Amino acid sequence: MITSLKTPSGIVTILIFILTILAAILSGVMGAAGPSTKVLFIAWLFVPAPIIFVLFVWKKLTGIAGIASKAYISISIALTVLLLLAVAWSGSETALHPGPASDEETLSMYPQLEANIETVSFLAADGVTLSGWMATGDSGKAVILLHGYTGDRTAMLPQAKMLFDEGFTVLLFDFRHRGESEGDFVSFGYYEKQDVLAAVNLIEETGETMRASGGTGIESIGLIGLSNGGATAILFAAENPGKIKALVIDSAFKSLDSAVSQSFTHFVGLPAFPFAPITVWFSELRTGLNRKDVIPEEAIANITDTPVLIIHGLEDETISYTDSEAIYSKANQPKDIWLVPGAEHGDASEIEEQEYQNRIVSFFTEHLK
Missing domain, CATH: 3.40.50.1820 (Alpha/Beta hydrolase fold, catalytic domain)
Known part of the structure; x- marks a missing residue:
C-alpha cells in the first residue's frame, strides 16, 4: 500500500484525503457557529468526510456504496468551499453596510x-x-x-x-x-x-x-x-x-486586518483565519479599497x-x-x-x-x- 501511494494515482489519493480533512475541520468550525448562525449548522454534515474517504479507499467500495461515497466526498469538499466563500461574502456585506445607528443621543x-x-x-x-x-x-x-x-x-x-x-x-x-x-x-x-x-x-x-x-x-x-x-x-x-x-x-x-479579525471572533464566533482574510479580500474587490492603505x-x-x-x-x-x-x-x-x-x-x-x-x-x- 505504501508503494502504491508513491504512484501518481496514489499522490492524488493523498491530496484528496488532505482536502477531506481540511473540509472536515472547516465544517466543524463553521458548524460550531451554527446556533448563532443557523445556516452554518448544515456544515456538520460534512465533518465525517475523511472517515468516508478512508472506508472508500481501504474497503474498495464499489457499486451503489462506491458511487454514494464518491458523491458524498465530492459534495463535502465543494460545499465546504462554497460555505467558506459564503461566510466571507456575508462578512464583507455586513462590514461594508452596517445597520442603522442607535438613537441613544439626540x-x-x-x-x-x-x-x-x-x-x-x-x-x-x-x-x-x-x-x-x-x-x-x-x-x-x-x-x-x-x-x-x-x-x-x-x-x-x-x-x-x-x-x-x-x-x-x-x-x-x-x-x-x-x-x-x-x-x-x-x-x-x-x-x-x-x-x-x-x-x-x-x-x-x-x-x-x-x-x-x-x-x-x-x-x-x-x-x-x-x-x-x-x-x-x-x-x-x-x-x-x-x-x-x-x-x-x-x-x-x-x-483593517485587525479590525475584521477581531470582529469575526467577537460577533460571529468564528476564528479569524481563514474567514477574515477572505472577507477583507472580498471587500477590496467590491469597493476598490486597499487594505495596505x-x-x-x-x-x-x-x-x-x-x-x-x-x-x-x-x-x-x-x-x-x-x-x-x-x-x-x-x-x-x-x-x-x-x-x-x-x-x-x-x-x-x-x-x-x-x-x-x-x-x-x-x-x-x-x-x-
Missing part, C-alpha cells in the same frame, strides 16, 4: 448646543454629499468630531457639547453611507479620508468668512475620532501634514509635530486596547495614552465622564493655538 438632549447649531451640507472630492451640524464658538479654535463604524454624528454629541461649552467651534457630521449622508458603503477610513478633507475645507472657509466680517476667524483645527473615526483621523492627518494641529484617538484599530499603526509614524492623545478602554472586547498600544508605540512625540479601567468599546466618556472631559478640553486648549 440633539434635543443638548439645548444650549442645539440653539447654536447650523445644519450644513458639503461635498467630498468624489462627489458624495455629506450632512452635518456646526456650532461656531468664540475661541478661534475648531474641532471636527468623527463618529465610529456603526454610529453617526449623534454619537459625538457629548464631546461636541463639552468642547462648545469651552468656546470651540465644533463640526460633527455623518461619514459616507451613515446617517443622512450619501454613499454606497463604509470603507474603514479608505474613502472617509475624503470626507474629513471636505470637513476641514468647510471649517477653513467658515474661518475666512468670519475674518471677512471682522472676526478673528479660525486659527487651528483639531480632530477627535471614535473607533473607525479615530483610525480615519490618523490616516487623514498622515496624508495631510499641517492641516491638523492636535489629534484625539479613542478606541481605534491598528489595521488602512493601517493606522503605520500611518501614525508619518505624523510629526502634531500632539496625539490616545484613549482606550481596558475591557474593550470589540477592538483590543493592545491596538491602541501598538499605535502609541509608533507615534511621534508629543504623545500620551490613557487606558481606562472598566471601559468597554468607546465608552470611556461614560465610565470616567469628568476625567474624560477634563483631559479632552485641556488637551485641545493647550495644543490648538
